[in-house]
Amino acid sequence: MTGAALPREFYARPTVDVARDLLGMQLIHRVDGTVRRGRIVEVEAYVGAHDLASHSSRGVTPRTSVMYGPPGHAYVYLIYGMHHCVNVVTEPAGHGAAVLLRALEPLDSLAGNTRGPGLLCRTMGITLARNGIDLTGDVLFITLPPEAERFEIVQSARVGVAYAGDWADAPLRFSIAGNPYVSRASGSRR
DNA sequence: TGCCGGATCCTG
DNA sequence: AGGATCCGGCAA
DSSP, X not given: OOOOOOOHHHHSSOHHHHHXXXXXXXXXXXXXXXXEEEXXXXXXXXXXXXXXXXXXXXXXOTTTTTTTSOSSBEEEEEETTTEEEEEEEESSTTSOEEEXXXXXXXXXXXXXXXXXXXXXXXXXXXXXGGTTOBTTSSSEEEEOOSSOOOOOEEEEOOTTOTTSGGGTTOOOEEEETTOTTSOOOSSOOO
């Protein structure tokens, strides 16, 4: 069984709060009659149009329109011409903020690596076909874990945003301390 | 219309 | 360390 999808109010909050609260939650994708499920262990917050590392910093464009839409929807994009990344839109519509899901601990029906945003999408089967989908539905959604868990949260700089000026070093990456499925931010970049 | 570069990953 | 691979965004 799967629990109920988190309600829209969960997403309509400050992005950093949503990011931290997503750790330990379960991401679920129904596809081809199976339920793929993983535990969220690493995320990054992209806090709004003023965040130079965020796609929304370019304003409302065809690509970023979902980010500027209502909270609780998935923003999926193609990166490097071959990988997908999935975000959850946060804050009230018009804000342009989202949380990038970077790594999962595999739970059900996950055959493959989920350690990194591109791998997470590949193994969960998330593609551009899911861009804009409502996360309060029953296809792609997030639930509370069956029982509460305790863990420490590690906070660090986001990966791959060295170009973002003053925002490059903002500590907006959050992960579960000691979890083996957290991605290795290969070379903190420069 | 053309070009530049990226919220990545794999191989050597 | 370098290549794959393509589209969005901006300059011209």
